[in-house]
Amino acid sequence: KDEGDKDKKKKRKHTAACREILRKLQAHEMATWFLFPVDPKVVPNYRKVIKKPIDFSTIENRLKKGRYKTAEGFMNEILMVFDNCRLFNEDDSPIGRAGHALRSYFDERWAELVRDN
Numbered sequence: 001k002d003e004g005d006k007d008k009k010k011k012r013k014h015t016a017a018c019r020e021i022l023r024k025l026q027a028h029e030m031a032t033w034f035l036f037p038v039d040p041k042v043v044p045n046y047r048k049v050i051k052k053p054i055d056f057s058t059i060e061n062r063l064k065k066g067r068y069k070t071a072e073g074f075m076n077e078i079l080m081v082f083d084n085c086r087l088f089n090e091d092d093s094p095i096g097r098a099g100h101a102l103r104s105y106f107d108e109r110w111a112e113l114v115r116d117n
């Protein structure tokens with residue numbers, strides 16, 4: 001097995017672990033607002049405020065295409081979902097609270113992944 005094969009195997013391993021975490025996030029009851037891109041027709045000023053819009057369906061497509069070289073690349077885009085939410089929504093609002101709840105849930109799943117790998 002040359003280096004290339006080992007790297008490919010490692011990438012497959014972290015991609016599978018990241019897809020499992022993403023599936024859990026998408027299944028979470030608080031995930032509704034984060035599943036698909038925010039529609040600029042529904043929220044006109046969203047794209048003016050949020051410079052890097054990102055959502056779970058976009059991340060899922062990138063995972064499937066093998067776009068993340070490392071698990072950290074995946075983690076950074078997941079965290080961007082929650083940073084965007086904190087920027088756009090009051091902490092004390094339904095979507096703000098959903099973002100915080102889902103971020104805590106992610107942190108727990110991520111800690112498990114790090115521990116188990």
Ligand SMILES: CO[C@H](O)CCc1ccc(O)cc1
Nearest residue numbers: 033034038043085088089095
């Ligand atoms: C990920 O969702 C966005 O942060 C919130 C977009 C939004 C804000 C206010 C509304 O009335 C509707 C959508």
